Amino acid sequence: MKPSRTLKTIYAISSALFLSPLLTSCASPTETVVxxxxxxxPAGLVVPCEKPAVIGTWPEVVTEDIPKLKSALGECATQADEYLKWRKQREDSG
Structure with missing residues (x-):
């Protein structure tokens, strides 16, 4: 094989290897939509919590347990109410 032919072959191969990545950068970028x-x-799975009126008969029980019970029921009711409002917004917008 002649040296000039070998150089032409090497040049053709190297040109193809180095220029091919440049061709892909010319393509338009793909836009991703999320x-x-x-x-x-189900609608009936989460229902609002009811806060019962607790009437204690012993002062010791009332002063210790009732605030804890009302706090727990208040948190439950708040979470359920927030979820139900969120669900209504989703149903109204969708």
């Missing part, structure tokens, strides 16, 4: 889909639990 869409959130909310999957809601």
């Amino acid at each position: 869409q959130t889909e909310y999957i809601l639990p």
Whole structure:
């Protein structure tokens, strides 16, 4: 094989290797679209908590247990109410 032919072959191969990555950069970028889909639990699964009026008969029980009970029920009711409001917004917008 002649040296000039070998150089031409090497030049052709190296040109193809080095120029091919440049060709891919000319392509238009792909735009990614993200869409959130909310999957809601059945409507009757979460219901509002009721806060019962607790009437204690012993002063010791009332002063110790009632504030704790009302606090726990208040947190439950707040979480359920927030969820139900969120669900209503999703149903109204969708």
